[in-house]
Amino acid sequence: MDQFQQQRPLPNATIVLVLGILSIVACCFYGLGIILGIVAIVLAAKDKKLFAAEPELYTASSLKNLNAGRVCGIIGLSLSALYLILIIVMIATFGIEAMRNPDEMMRRMQELQGK
Secondary structure, eight states, rough: OTTTTBBBBOOOOOHHHHHHHHHHHHGGGGHHHHHHHHHHHHHHHHHHHEEEEOOBBBBBHHHHHHHHHHHHHHHHHHHHHHHHHHHHHHEEEEEHHHHHHHHHHHHHHHHHHOO
């Protein structure tokens, strides 16, 4: 590395961190967390390749942010997928009309307990 060339942050490190955190926050928004998590993971993989090619050009703190964002993206993706599976199972079990009407949901739950 040239003495006049300074290290710089990875181009998408901050964006990956923000998207990873937002994917966790948005895990209960019917798939939004899945989208944000996937985008965070893809951008993290792209920047990891940049870092692996020339690690001396990039700061260690941006790599840490990138890794933290990637982990948050994976967690957000997992939570979102689990939530989506839960919603699908509840719709399959109780029906869409019971999901919209709390009284109908209570009636169907009581029917299931009585069996």
